[in-house]
Amino acid sequence: MTQTLSHETPVLETVRRVVENAGASRVFGEPVRQDGVTVIPVAKVSGGGGGGSGTGPAPEGQEAGGSGGGVGIAAKPVGVFIVRDGKVSWRPAVDINKIIMGGQIVLAVALLTVRAIVKARARMS
Known part of the structure; x- marks a missing residue:
């Protein structure tokens, strides 16, 4: 063909x-x-x-x-x-969307870090 x-x-x-x-x-x-x-x-x-x-x-x-x-x-x-x-x-x-996304990522990492610290301290007590 x-x-x-x-x-x-x-x-x-x-x-x-x-x-x-x-x-x-x-x-x-x-x-x-x-x-x-x-x-x-x-x-x-x-x-x-x-x-x-x-x-x-x-x-x-x-x-x-x-x-x-x-x-x-x-x-x-x-x-x-x-x-x-x-x-x-x-x-x-200035791409405001990138700025907002970067802020959200930093906030998420900070919250996860605080959560891990709180859990670790709760286990110690």
Whole structure:
């Protein structure tokens, strides 16, 4: 049985378009200028994709086949470059979710430590 690329073409076409559109313009946003200050937003862009095809049993007289694929892209702001008076500075974006998650982890570890100390003292008495 010979398999053709005709049913794979949409997946390959999608991957080709994603690769062509990936570049610095996706990471660095359009500069914003006001009062002699230029702000250039920066993002982390990541993506992935996959695809596959296969055949399986088919009723007599029919050809088995199948294909599928997908592509995903995510962008996350990481900060801005600020250009003022010929000098460039970096201001990172603050991810409040990471701060909250870190606080929760520290609190959980502290509570478990206090619990262990209380149990150890209770056994000693």
